[in-house]
Amino acid sequence: xxxxxxxxxxxxxxxxxxxxxxxxxxxxxxxxxxxxxxxxxxxxxxxxxxxxxxxxxxxxxxxxxxxxxxxxxxxxxxxxxxxxxxxxxxxxxxxxxxxxxxxxxxxxxxxxxxxxxxxxxxxxxxxxxxxxxxxxxxxxxxxxxxxxxxxxxxxxxxxxxxxxxxxxxxxxxxxxxxxxxxxxxxxxxxxxxxxxxxxxxxxxxxxxxxxxxxxxxxxxxxxxxxxxxxxxxxxxxxxxxxxxxxxxxxxxxxxxxxxxxxxxxxxxxxxxxxxxxxxxxxxxxxxxxxxxxxxxxxxxxxxxxxxxxxxxxxxxxxxxxxxxxxxxxxxxxxxxxxxxxxxxxxxxxxxxxxxxxxxxxxxxxxxxxxxxxxxxxxxxxxxxxxxxxxxxxxxxxxxxxxxxxxxxxxxxxxxxxxxxxxxxxxxxxxxxxxxxxxxxxxxxxxxxxxxxxxxx
Numbered sequence: 358x359x360x361x362x363x364x365x366x367x368x369x370x371x372x373x374x375x376x377x378x379x380x381x382x383x384x385x386x387x388x389x390x391x392x393x394x395x396x397x398x399x400x401x402x403x404x405x406x407x408x409x410x411x412x413x414x415x416x417x418x419x420x421x422x423x424x425x426x427x428x429x430x431x432x433x434x435x436x437x438x439x440x441x442x443x444x445x446x447x448x449x450x451x452x453x454x455x456x457x458x459x460x461x462x463x464x465x466x467x468x469x470x471x472x473x474x475x476x477x478x479x480x481x482x483x484x485x486x487x488x489x490x491x492x493x494x495x496x497x498x499x500x501x502x503x504x505x506x507x508x509x510x511x512x513x514x515x516x517x518x519x520x521x522x523x524x525x526x527x528x529x530x531x532x533x534x535x536x537x538x539x540x541x542x543x544x545x546x547x548x549x550x551x552x553x554x555x556x557x558x559x560x561x562x563x564x565x566x567x568x569x570x571x572x573x574x575x576x577x578x579x580x581x582x583x584x585x586x587x588x589x590x591x592x593x594x595x596x597x598x599x600x601x602x603x604x605x606x607x608x609x610x611x612x613x614x615x616x617x618x619x620x621x622x623x624x625x626x627x628x629x630x631x632x633x634x635x636x637x638x639x640x641x642x643x644x645x646x647x648x649x650x651x652x653x654x655x656x657x658x659x660x661x662x663x664x665x666x667x668x669x670x671x672x673x674x675x676x677x678x679x680x681x682x683x684x685x686x687x688x689x690x691x692x693x694x695x696x697x698x699x700x701x702x703x704x705x706x707x708x709x710x711x712x713x714x715x716x717x718x719x720x721x722x723x724x725x726x727x728x729x730x731x732x733x734x735x736x737x738x739x740x741x742x743x744x745x746x747x748x749x750x751x752x753x754x755x756x757x758x759x760x761x762x763x764x765x766x767x768x769x770x771x772x773x774x775x776x777x778x779x780x781x782x783x784x785x786x787x788x789x790x791x792x793x794x795x796x797x798x799x800x801x802x803x804x805x806x807x808x809x810x811x812x813x
Contacts, residue, residue: 370538374531412498431456444499461497557585609636671731686725701808711785715744723748740808747801756795
């Protein structure tokens, strides 16, 4: 428990919550102080108005050269305040009290303050007074500040309690929110630890509320999906390399063993050496293709990107492979090569290799009499390039597998090739931000590559 609290106190969310709570409390205290000053000033102003109005009422009772009514009025007001919350004093020019419940001595004209130092007043009392001449006499009206001070004390106590309550709620709410955020951050950290220990299927749990942590978590999960797929691909590649290269390596060893035996017996070994040379070339080509795919996936060729016209590239492919197809008993044609609509941003050399691989793949795996067609068309903000044939096609459940490195269909294992042609095609497409779709031509197969249109 102590450790969790210590971790919470050190956490960034909790510190941010405390910072915002402090700023909120500072704003609350400042605004409260301003409100208190305004209310205190308003109470003082109301008190002055009350004193001035009372003074005016009493002074209005004075008749010319007859202070009797004035004296009676002062005495009447005095009797209404036995506890001396209000004080009244009427003195003559010599300072002698004529009426009232206290004697005002030494008070200036206008508003003034005095305390219990005057005789006959409650201990510790403070008064606000107004003095002025009424005929030949001096009239003083004073009101105790006790009610005003009591209201101010209530205000201060209320504000103090409100400050304590708001502070407690702010800290508690900040701790609650921080603990929730910390739990989610701990979930992310735990996921990263699991991934670092090889559990690549672990994912960060999402709350589903779409906040910034969910967005980041979803992006991290997508990156983990990609990482898991890459690692699985590497494992699959390793297994395929061990499986598919074992046969040619064994065959190479058998050829060399046979050549060695013939050489010891004095026989010619030229045919065996030529066969071994061909096998070694095939093995080297396989590793060269794997290395090329790795370089493309690393994005090393993006520096060579420029504006490319797919129509021109496919026209070049058609010119190169037309005679090759005819020699193999097949036909190759190009249709709808709209050059104006096929401008994309990419590497011309890699794009040429991509479509050359697709055409060679069709030539290698289709029987004589097959027709192969190349096309390019504009589709909104994308350019679609297709290589279609009416050959045997690819079963639907195998169409995604053929892009795996070294993967080959059962009926294709007897034909030359490394099983890396379509893997290279996928790598080049990914580098260009393109998508690949294998569509059924009934019969045959159409490989459609969708490129984003180049923007000016």
